[in-house]
Amino acid sequence: MTNFACRPKFGRLFFMDNNVFNPEHQQKHISNKIVSGLERISEVFKILLWEKAKLVGLSPIQIQILIFVANHKQELCNVSHLAKEFNVTKPTISDAIKTLDKKQLILKDYSSSDSRSYSIHLSQLGKQLASKIYDFATPLKHQVDKFNQSELEAMFKTLSELIYKLNQKGILTVQRTCFGCKFYQKNDTSDYCNLLEKELLNKDLRLDCPEYIERM
Structure with missing residues (x-):
């Protein structure tokens, strides 16, 4: 009996189609890209x-x-x-x-x-x-510097949140971002640091804070 799961399709195998490194599958979800x-x-x-x-x-x-x-x-x-x-x-x-x-x-x-x-x-x-x-x-930083300020701030906040979520899932064992700190507070429309006693703009969030204390 033919094993259809392993039959080649345009040089690939069926069971390999649904992965983030398959260019065709990448088109289905931006998260794959x-x-x-x-x-x-x-x-x-x-x-x-x-x-x-x-x-x-x-x-x-x-x-x-x-x-x-x-x-x-x-x-x-x-x-x-x-x-x-x-x-x-x-x-x-x-x-x-x-x-x-x-x-x-x-x-x-x-x-x-x-x-x-x-x-x-x-x-x-x-x-x-x-x-x-x-x-x-430095070669990487030079390319990042070419984005405008609003793009950089949006990118940075997304990266900060991703690092925190990966830590919460146990994939990253160490993180010192604001989101996991005992001093961090999420309000309805803003982020706030109780240590600095100030609202945090996207550019104020830290990836590696020296005052970081893990929230229990």
């Missing part, structure tokens, strides 16, 4: 990160760790949190930190209560290198 577009943009980050990694002799995750540590408070710069931040295993982070330590790019601050636990911060050499790798995403 958006997901496909986000996948392409994620490839841009991989390419730019790899290009910078080859220039400075580090791996992409090592570059990401240096940039994160340079821009965040020390309590977030430990193996457990970094593993959650980048959605990788603790051994992967430990191996990356070991290499950064050998290259004298980071320093370890051991816990007084647990000698196995430590946080990291950048050495002077690490700070110098970090200043040279921040710009890996």
